[in-house]
Amino acid sequence: MDAPILSISGLRAVFRIAGRDIAAVQDVDLTIGSGETVALVGESGSGKSVTSLSIIGLLPKKIGHIADGSIALRRRDGTVTELTGLDPESLRKVRGNDIGMVFQEPMTSLNPVYTIGEQIAEPIRIHLGKSHRDAAADAVRLLAQVGIPDPDRRARQYPHELSGGMRQRATIAMALSCDPTLLIADEPTTALDVTIQAQILDLLAELQAQRGMGILFVTHNLGVVAEIADRVAVMYAGRIVESGPVSEVFTRPRHPYTAGLMRSVPRLGQATTLKAAGTPLPTIAGNVPSLALLPKGCSFAPRCALAIDACRAAVPPLFAATSTQKSRCLRWEDL
């Protein structure tokens, strides 16, 4: 069997704050196979973006670094490269060649002063060594592939001349320009309205089926996870607290935090019914703890109705609830 596209183990990423190293993510294990989409979900500040920035080596310089763990990437030529030890120049090459990235706000990836075509062609010239002319032709082909009508004309336009949805399609074309084995999509549809969001998700699924790349999809939206992901990893206060196939985790969550997240998603009709009855939607009581002041045991224990003394004594390990579903909860069997 082929090695996974991405294999993370024991990742710990820290920030130096007020002279102390604070772990923003720790004990993170994650694998993504080819053609597989894995969603990373959790509330704001749970460590989703720090995990993806660790993979691409773009933690904020000086204050952030990977303190422990390994991140192995299978590249297009089939070789597996350990990313944590790479020098910045080699890492930049890996980023351009083997990992594509799409972020929430397309304007952060697009440069307003260059045409769309120039921006897609540039990495093709730099990383694949193609001529100006061939790279420009590739850019138009890619724009067509991501569903942009009249790609020849669009390639000559500037980012501000495109709608938000079209801009996001263009950044996807840019991310795919060097045929990456791994695509990292960090909240790629959050800034778009719902119909465009659905179109972008369909596009990603279609491109993945054609290319067989692995996708790491970072989002706080469980509806999007259900739509696009094969497997899901739920993060809380920097750790993965539950992981498994979406079909298993969503039908039978084995961590109280996941169960709480699922209860807080409105179902069709439910929001209006509850509103009419004067009942607010259920939310998870309490707040995510500060990373500098994490409780001694399970980070979720202070908000958890099931917590017992043992939960407050030590961080629970990941238990295998099924052969594919894991939970970092001592009481997973009671859920």
Ligand SMILES: Nc1ncnc2c1ncn2[C@@H]1O[C@H](COP(=O)(O)OP(=O)(O)OP(=O)(O)O)[C@@H](O)[C@H]1O
């Ligand atoms: N530049 C930074 N300096 C200091 N701490 C940071 C920095 N970036 C992130 N952190 C810390 O890392 C934690 C995890 O942040 P991260 O951005 O990964 O969360 P997230 O789950 O992606 O949230 P969001 O959905 O809001 O993007 C934050 O709570 C914060 O304490």
